[in-house]
Amino acid sequence: MKIIQCDNVSKAYKKTKAVNKLSFSIEENTITGLIGRNGAGKTTLLKLLSGFLKTTDGEIKVFNENPFNNLNVSCNIIFIDENMSFSKQLTLDEILIATNSFYPNFDQTMSRKLLEYFSLDKNRKHSELSKGMTSTFNMILGIASHCALTFMDEPTTGMDSAVRKEIYKIMLKDYIENPRSIIISSHYLEELEDILEDILLLKEGTKFLHMPIVDLKEYAISFRGKVEDVNSLIKGRKVLYEENFGKDSIYVVIQTNNFQEDLNTAKANNIDVNSVSTNDLCIYLTSPKEGGISNVFSKE
């Protein structure tokens, strides 16, 4: 069943279009990574889906309803980001109790255990937490709420690498026990990719690609070798990235339709061949200018 359906959705701020004619759908019980560069429209999209913002054009359906100002939708979603605000008077424990009253599926026992695990004093005020601790606490709320749809917008801001890895592991474990739909936007794709099932890549407010992460891992292949050898191999192919090493060596990333065939051909031609990490691939795909950073230093 589709829990999110977007048709030609646009959101404009004065003259800037943060989201531009975006269409996609998301099936229930999936973890989707929302990836894109700064300003790609990730946060705006999540806020549109959460019903905080109104679309300028197009139609959004969340649980088959328009999410804007919709209490039915709000009861079944939670939006986690660094700007979640609570009264400065409330302690973490009081916030957990309140959240429990709002969300019937909230797992209070787990939330308390997680507070302890991450050494968060339940008697501390939310406003007194450091940036990383605030993000950890907010993510605990998001995980323990067990909402049918959870949005996480850059949820690990300020967390150290160890905590990031741990909290994603916890999230995955909890997701397996309580399947639901989660959409996470993050800059740290390499830490996230192990838990993602699908990836929605945005570029300049539009959908660049939306596919299972397994397919994305075989979306491209990289060659490294002598310029003439590599160039003859990639003739007519779509180059996603290239970088020169020295005078006669080149590194090229191309889109592949048959990963295994390309792998075998490259090996037969004595060219170094490798898969491309999803993180690097997303960077190449969303590069604002062709030729990458080398172009900036090019003397031509």
Add this chain to the structure above:
Amino acid sequence: MSLVKSNFMAVVKKQYMFKLQGFSKFFFIIIVTQIIGMLFALSNAGGMMSTSNDIYSFSVEQNSTIYVFIFTIAIVTGATILLNLKEYKDMDFTLVTNRTTSNFSNIGFLITLSLFGSITSALSGVLVRTIKYFLIGSSKIIETGFYLTPGEIMCSIGANFLYFILFSSLVYFCTVLTQKSNVFFVIILIVMVLFTQTSLFGNIIGFYGKENIFLIFMIKTLITATTFFTASILVSNNQEVRG
């Protein structure tokens, strides 16, 4: 995962309880400012008349807790403005809500705060009288209006409450408008200045303040407050949040 069905009143109640817990400081601030107001009253800031000739010299201290009233209305106004500021509004939208439940729980909180302020301000009047009774002695007290009957105290609570909620609803509406667009801020300022320059201002104050029949006063204030709150809900219903 099965979907949770929403219940409008249940969400309003939860938000209201959450606000009572999260903004309990306003009740404390009311108490503190009312104590300051009482100190003003005890120090005769409420007013004193004195006259003398060769034979007599006497002065009459007016027992007034007007400062308690003014301070309380200031706190209720402050709370009304704060609840509509972006930071406070976003707090609602951290958990389950929509614009209407957010407004309803805000109004519920303001009614509770106004009721609390009106009870404590009426009781502070009693306390000031009691302290004065022991400070200056019963022989020097002009009894008319000094000793309050339970009915008068109830009436005082009711009148204070209605004034607080009337003022709060007006401020709530103005704040909602200014949140919608800064243009309204300028318009409201201009309207305020124009009002004070014309007799209309006095007429409006008189419409409520000079009403001698409590029931009619109550109907007038409640209809006005309901109108302002309803208009606020309608105006803010389409507003974007957490932008």
